[in-house]
Amino acid sequence: MLIASVAAGLALLALVTQAGVVLVQRAYPAPGRLVEVAGAVLHVVDTGPRDAAGPPIVMLHGASANLEVMRQPVGERLAKNHRVILIDRPGHGWSTRADLEDSTPAIQGRMIEQALARLGVGKAIIVAHSWAGALGARMALDYPHRVAGLVMLAPVAYPWPGGVGRYNQIVTTPVIGPLLAYTITLPLGYLLAGPGARGVFLPQAMPDGFVRNTATPLLLRPREFLANAWDLVTLKAAVAEQAPRYAELKAPITIMSGDVDKTVSTNIHSRPLAAAAPNAKLIVLPGVGHMVQNAVPDRVIAEIEAMIGQMAPGTAAAPPPARTAADRDRAN
Structure with missing residues (x-):
């Protein structure tokens, strides 16, 4: 009797989940185009003037998110004067991946590089937040012909x-x-999405309507929830493997991190990266948490514009002047 009751309850939750998936996808349809690559179809929003001076700007989101978290604070504003390409990482938003274990920066970087080639993009400035910091670094290592510069936000x-x-x-x-993902994740996630997102913003306040406006409920779909979990559990080993190569990075890099980020420690990640990469500039933002693009959007845009200003159209920037350790650690 107990087993039958549990089975019936799980079946009911599975039906609720499938109905919820339909409703969520209707509420948040794909706003961009789908680009086929090996092992995936990537959802891309390609906006802004194609003839803008300087390289295009490619924006990559972190974990538990989709391209909207990069578009709304800074992407739309940058697109007034630049070509901006926002991408749902494989398995997130409206992008797919053939295997849940296609979760590492190396694999996702290969897919994104293929998509950029299909879009006719040569060199681009990669703007990467959080989890995607590892992805941006990996792309710069593996595909230096594609990366003109990196702007890394709380990477x-x-x-x-x-x-x-x-x-x-x-x-x-x-x-x-999978049993949990296809039964309780979506109904339970609706209750927890707001508080969970709010915690990532601290000490800044989460913008009103953030969960709704950024299509965050798409994360609660079973296939995306599973993909996100795989991204997170495989990331530590992935960065351990690629970190010894950071001295090989040739592209100019601007790293922006908050000094009170409780999600991705600036001391563990940004400071060592700035010390290891030859052409890195570190900006530590006082009183700022993890969502740098929301906390200081004007500063983020200014740093991207400054990097573009160093570059002639279609070429990589010259390396910035040599910096002392104190210079790289100064927030200006």
Whole structure:
């Protein structure tokens, strides 16, 4: 009797989840185009003038998100004067991936590089937030012909103490993980999405309507929730593997991080990266948390514009002047 009751309850939750997926996807349709690459179809919003001076700007979002978290604070404003390409990372938003384990920066970087080639993009400035910091760095290492410069916002770059949340480990467990994803994740997630997002913004306040305006409920779909969990549980090993190569980075890099970021530690990630990369500039923002693009959008845009200003159309910028450790650590 108990087993039958549990099975019936799970079946009901599965039906609720499938109905919820339909409703969520109707509420947040894909605003861009789909680009086929090996092993995936990537959703891309390609906006702004094609004949703008300087390289295009490619914006990559972090974990538990989609391209809207990059478009609304800074992407739309940049698109007034530049070609801006916003991409749902593989498995997120309206992008797909063939295998849940296509979760590392190396694999996703290959897919995104293929999409940029299909879009006719030569060199681009990569603007990457959080998880995508590791992705941007990997693309600059593996595809230097594609990366004119990197602007990294609160980037993940190195291994860190601890894990990424017990629930991510559970969700990536065979059988149990998919069972949970296809039954309780969506209904429970609706209750927790707001508080969870609010915590990432601290000490800044989360913008009104953030969850709704950024299509965050798309994350609660089983296939995306599973993909996100795989991204997180495989990231630590991935950055451990690529971090010794950071001295090979040739592109100019601007790193912007808050000094009170509780999600991605500036001391663990941004400071060591700035010390390792030859052409890096570190900006530590006082009193700023993890969502740098929301906290200081004008500053982010100014730094992107400054990098573009160093570049002739279609070429990489010359390396910035040599900096002392104090220079790289100064927030100006």
